[in-house]
Amino acid sequence: MSSQEKRRDPPFQATSAMDFLPGPQMRELQIARLRKAVDAAYHGQRCGLMKQRMDAAGVKPDDVRTLDDIRRLPFSTKADLRDTYPYGMFCRPDEEVVRIHASSGTTGKPIVAGYTRNDLDVWADSMRRGMIGCGLSHRDIIQVSYGYGLFTGGLGAHCGAEALGAMVIPTSAGNTERQVMILHDLGSTAICCTPSYFAHIAEKAPEFGVDIRKTRLRIGIFGAEPWSDGLRRHIEETTGIQAQDIYGLTEIIGPGVAIECLRQDGLHIFEDYFYPEIIDPDTEEVLPDGEEGELVITTLAKEAIPMIRYRTRDITAIIPGRCACGRTVRRIRRIGRRSDDMMIIRGVNVFPSQIESAILRVKGLSPNYQIVLTREHELDQMEVRVELAENALGDRILDIEEIQKSVGHSIFSITGLHARITLAESKSIARSEGKAKRVIDKRTI
Numbered sequence: 001m002s003s004q005e006k007r008r009d010p011p012f013q014a015t016s017a018m019d020f021l022p023g024p025q026m027r028e029l030q031i032a033r034l035r036k037a038v039d040a041a042y043h044g045q046r047c048g049l050m051k052q053r054m055d056a057a058g059v060k061p062d063d064v065r066t067l068d069d070i071r072r073l074p075f076s077t078k079a080d081l082r083d084t085y086p087y088g089m090f091c092r093p094d095e096e097v098v099r100i101h102a103s104s105g106t107t108g109k110p111i112v113a114g115y116t117r118n119d120l121d122v123w124a125d126s127m128r129r130g131m132i133g134c135g136l137s138h139r140d141i142i143q144v145s146y147g148y149g150l151f152t153g154g155l156g157a158h159c160g161a162e163a164l165g166a167m168v169i170p171t172s173a174g175n176t177e178r179q180v181m182i183l184h185d186l187g188s189t190a191i192c193c194t195p196s197y198f199a200h201i202a203e204k205a206p207e208f209g210v211d212i213r214k215t216r217l218r219i220g221i222f223g224a225e226p227w228s229d230g231l232r233r234h235i236e237e238t239t240g241i242q243a244q245d246i247y248g249l250t251e252i253i254g255p256g257v258a259i260e261c262l263r264q265d266g267l268h269i270f271e272d273y274f275y276p277e278i279i280d281p282d283t284e285e286v287l288p289d290g291e292e293g294e295l296v297i298t299t300l301a302k303e304a305i306p307m308i309r310y311r312t313r314d315i316t317a318i319i320p321g322r323c324a325c326g327r328t329v330r331r332i333r334r335i336g337r338r339s340d341d342m343m344i345i346r347g348v349n350v351f352p353s354q355i356e357s358a359i360l361r362v363k364g365l366s367p368n369y370q371i372v373l374t375r376e377h378e379l380d381q382m383e384v385r386v387e388l389a390e391n392a393l394g395d396r397i398l399d400i401e402e403i404q405k406s407v408g409h410s411i412f413s414i415t416g417l418h419a420r421i422t423l424a425e426s427k428s429i430a431r432s433e434g435k436a437k438r439v440i441d442k443r444t445i
């Protein structure tokens with residue numbers, strides 16, 4: 001191992017042996033845990049949904065003997081959690097549940113997640129292992145700028161960082177000036193928040209007299225929303241930190257289900273806790289490693305709400321082969337889209353992440369944008385509002401047209417669609433302290 005590699009990879013013993021478990025042993029552990037989880041969901045669920053579905057499919061918990069038998073089990077979805085709101089999917093009595101979280105639930109009721117003491121340990125352990133993979137240790141100062149509260153981001157990152165033994169600064173989201181001050185004064189070496197919020201913090205820092213490059217910040221752990229490689233490059237180039245992708249969802253546990261190691265070559269999924277499958281979202285057929293489809297996750301160690309074959313709607317693939325970092329736990333590709341965030345514009349399927357990539361190919365723009373969809377004379381219209389980077393124009397007024405044209409071309413070359421490009425003044429599009437809202441769909445059917 002070269003000295004360069006030694007520096008990049010934290011010592012193996014600091015993380016969990018699970019990250020390096022040989023395949024056959026991992027599968028043995030998974031099948032034992034899977035049987036327990038299925039049994040718990042079948043017998044324990046308050047709403048009895050799993051039992052009904054398994055009975056209807058003619059499969060009993062004891063029929064699950066190999067990992068392949070998982071294919072005989074019914075799927076579960078977000079709708080199941082909504083329909084049994086709030087506690088229907090719980091498998092443990094209230095007195096064993098020590099924490100509640102809920103998803104933001106932009107439409108209708110939120111979905112409620114519950115955790116036993118053990119579940120919180122599982123969660124903190126995945127976050128801790130993930131942070132070690134990002135090169136962090138107990139010597140780090142970790143600023144948690146995800147929102148604290150029902151949202152899983154804040155407390156999830158917090159407990160993981162505490163389990164790591166790091167110095168944790170629970171700033172929560174918001175009050176950007178204070179974020180910048182704390183980052184600078186307290187010497188944060190790592191920050192956890194949404195990528196869009198970090199881009200905002202980085203953009204505001206100079207206004208408060210701070211150059212992030214000159215602070216001790218070296219790692220960002222960014223997730224909770226899709227973000228493109230273009231945004232990653234933008235963040236890394238403008239701030240000099242290494243920007244790591246972290247994935248998770250409330251229904252499964254929260255952030256930390258999967259996370260990049262320093263190689264940034266896919267997100268390691270903590271398979272001893274979360275069993276991944278990739279399916280064709282239409283036929284529900286299980287796809288082989290390497291093929292893209294919908295990620296389905298079964299929780300292997302969660303007690304309060306064991307989740308069997310949960311359809312995440314997130315599109316990715318399991319990356320075949322082992323990561324250069326040496327971990328044996330498998331990796332998933334970065335998630336650029338959900339099967340349900342697809343916009344259909346004039347019959348063409350377009351994802352917000354494609355528009356983001358197109359914008360970031362053009363110089364002089366900020367990574368903040370909004371897509372507004374309207375319908376005029378029965379025809380879909382896409383307006384893309386993009387913001388100029390500060391001082392992008394100088395005195396040359398003419399450049400505006402050039403930039404508009406370049407963005408239009410760039411979007412056309414990726415999507416085949418013409419978009420109306422509106423250039424907005426620097427910092428005029430609303431910022432979010434949590435997940436960014438990129439699409440405003442004003443079309444009525």
Ligand code: ADP
Nearest residue numbers: 103104105223224225226246247248249250335
């Ligand atoms: P809500 O449904 O209220 O947004 P969550 O916070 O649990 O609740 O959101 C989970 C979803 O966020 C995931 O299913 C996924 O679509 C998205 N997500 C989380 N992390 C990432 C990431 N790193 N890349 C892409 N999408 C992500």
Ligand code: ZN
Nearest residue numbers: 261263323325
């Ligand atoms: Zn790795």
